[in-house]
Amino acid sequence: MTSPTTPAYGQDVPDTVYGYVSARSRGGIPMTRASSLRSAAPFHAEGDTQERAKEYARTAGLTVTAESRLGFTVAGTPAAYEQLTSGRIASYEVRQRVAMNRVRSVTHLDIVGDRQPAALGVGDAPGEDAIEAVALERPRTPMRVLPAAAEPPTVTAFHLTLPHDVARLLNARSAHGVGEVGRGVQVAMVDTGQAPHAFFAAHDYDVGRTVALVPGTSPAEDPIGHGTGESANAFAVAPGARLRPYRASDRRGELTAAVAGFVRAKADRPQVLTNSWGGDQKFPPMGPPSQSDVIFALEILDAVEQGIVVVFSGGNGQFTIEPQVPGVIAAGGVFAGPDGRLRASNYTSGYASPWMDGVVVPTVSGLVGMLPRAQYLMLPVPPGCEIDVGESLPDPEDPDAPADGTARDDGWALFSGTSAAAPQIAGAAALLLGARPGLTPAQVTEALVRTATDVTAGTSHPRFGSRARPGPDKATGAGLVNVSAALDFVLTQNP
Numbered sequence: 130m131t132s133p134t135t136p137a138y139g140q141d142v143p144d145t146v147y148g149y150v151s152a153r154s155r156g157g158i159p160m161t162r163a164s165s166l167r168s169a170a171p172f173h174a175e176g177d178t179q180e181r182a183k184e185y186a187r188t189a190g191l192t193v194t195a196e197s198r199l200g201f202t203v204a205g206t207p208a209a210y211e212q213l214t215s216g217r218i219a220s221y222e223v224r225q226r227v228a229m230n231r232v233r234s235v236t237h238l239d240i241v242g243d244r245q246p247a248a249l250g251v252g253d254a255p256g257e258d259a260i261e262a263v264a265l266e267r268p269r270t271p272m273r274v275l276p277a278a279a280e281p282p283t284v285t286a287f288h289l290t291l292p293h294d295v296a297r298l299l300n301a302r303s304a305h306g307v308g309e310v311g312r313g314v315q316v317a318m319v320d321t322g323q324a325p326h327a328f329f330a331a332h333d334y335d336v337g338r339t340v341a342l343v344p345g346t347s348p349a350e351d352p353i354g355h356g357t358g359e360s361a362n363a364f365a366v367a368p369g370a371r372l373r374p375y376r377a378s379d380r381r382g383e384l385t386a387a388v389a390g391f392v393r394a395k396a397d398r399p400q401v402l403t404n405s406w407g408g409d410q411k412f413p414p415m416g417p418p419s420q421s422d423v424i425f426a427l428e429i430l431d432a433v434e435q436g437i438v439v440v441f442s443g444g445n446g447q448f449t450i451e452p453q454v455p456g457v458i459a460a461g462g463v464f465a466g467p468d469g470r471l472r473a474s475n476y477t478s479g480y481a482s483p484w485m486d487g488v489v490v491p492t493v494s495g496l497v498g499m500l501p502r503a504q505y506l507m508l509p510v511p512p513g514c515e516i517d518v519g520e521s522l523p524d525p526e527d528p529d530a531p532a533d534g535t536a537r538d539d540g541w542a543l544f545s546g547t548s549a550a551a552p553q554i555a556g557a558a559a560l561l562l563g564a565r566p567g568l569t570p571a572q573v574t575e576a577l578v579r580t581a582t583d584v585t586a587g588t589s590h591p592r593f594g595s596r597a598r599p600g601p602d603k604a605t606g607a608g609l610v611n612v613s614a615a616l617d618f619v620l621t622q623n624p
């Protein structure tokens with residue numbers, strides 16, 4: 130599914146390219162040569178090396194967009210990368226699973242040249258001793274004008290409403306009843322954007338100002354609608370949390386700066402950092418993770434080691450590095466039908482990691498719909514955005530997949546996926562941290578895992594075919610998050 134074509138210089142190369150620069154590390158081992166993901170500490174930048182590396186990048190014409198203890202993200206023209214690396218930007222195509230459970234040919238970028246490594250997406254900066262590697266952003270996919278009404282339309286299809294149904298099925302209402310709502314806990318969300326919507330104002334949710342990572346994009350817009358809609362899931366569980374949105378999409382809404390968004394959000398030190406996106410690769414993989422994947426995985430690991438609870442979508446049939454990083458809470462999916470019975474969502478990924486010993490994706494699960502379109506949660510979106518229009522129309526590739534019953538410009542749409550499960554779980558983490566602010570990421574994960582509702586029916590996405598069974602499994606992880614039980618667990622544990 131994911132075999133690349135031969136890189137070709139000058140074909141389908143965008144005017145602006147997004148990348149990451151790894152500064153020389155204290156441990157002396159480049160991030161690209163990391164043999165494990167036990168800790169990110171050996172890869173922290175050495176002394177003033179990071180400042181020199183940034184100066185080299187700026188001199189070449191690149192703009193630094195975010196930085197961490199390991200390196201920094203950059204944006205600039207292909208010519209600027211050529212100036213820094215003495216290589217050339219080339220494109221190649223990869224068949225991979227994208228949004229709406231479709232398989233498409235997706236354009237990737239590489240740095241090629243006589244002095245460049247063979248690893249795809251990674252380049253060297255010859256002569257610049259402060260720089261270990263330059264990695265280009267890989268395509269990521271969301272794992273799914275009049276003001277919109279605060280209340281959703283009435284549709285005939287079975288679905289869940291927010292916040293009520295989600296709070297009820299995740300057993301958050303009891304916690305809310307005793308005043309535990311995650312008040313003031315900072316939840317960062319890297320996504321396509323966060324647009325104003327009457328739903329958030331009507332519920333008095335605390336939405337901070339969006340940080341836009343792509344130059345020239347508006348922090349008040351969300352062309353796709355994905356970030357706006359999925360963020361409502363966090364508030365359904367933790368209505369007192371403070372959402373800090375990071376727009377990592379370009380003017381069309383494509384996630385061109387996901388790594389930059391993650392690095393910038395991490396630098397702002399939220400308590401919880403949720404990410405409803407990822408890539409896709411061949412499963413089972415032919416070898417270890419790519420060098421560019423290892424670089425980003427170390428950035429994720431560094432966030433966990435800073436005490437940030439990191440949540441990633443487990444995938445809607447995708448296989449990707451992000452949810453496999455040790456310490457990350459990988460979000461899976463459980464479907465609660467009209468009769469209330471629980472079963473694994475066949476829309477979501479489920480597998481034992483072939484790269485990380487003991488890691489299973491997902492860790493725990495939120496509420497997700499079923500194939501073919503997972504039209505399950507009624508979510509607020511910008512009127513007329515891509516999701517608003519797309520979900521209101523029949524699927525042109527599957528005549529048996531109906532429209533969601535909403536209008537194409539009403540600011541509401543039925544959708545879900547592990548994109549919804551991730552902020553639901555992030556909301557659960559925020560609620561626990563509101564009750565016990567000193568909890569570590571490992572303690573939050575333990576509470577959610579040990580108290581989850583076991584799910585024993587159903588199967589994960591057909592690509593993996595993992596069956597739910599009694600106890601932890603590869604279909605739903607530990608099961609469906611049980612917020613009030615997790616709260617009781619952390620409140621009765623010794624400090």
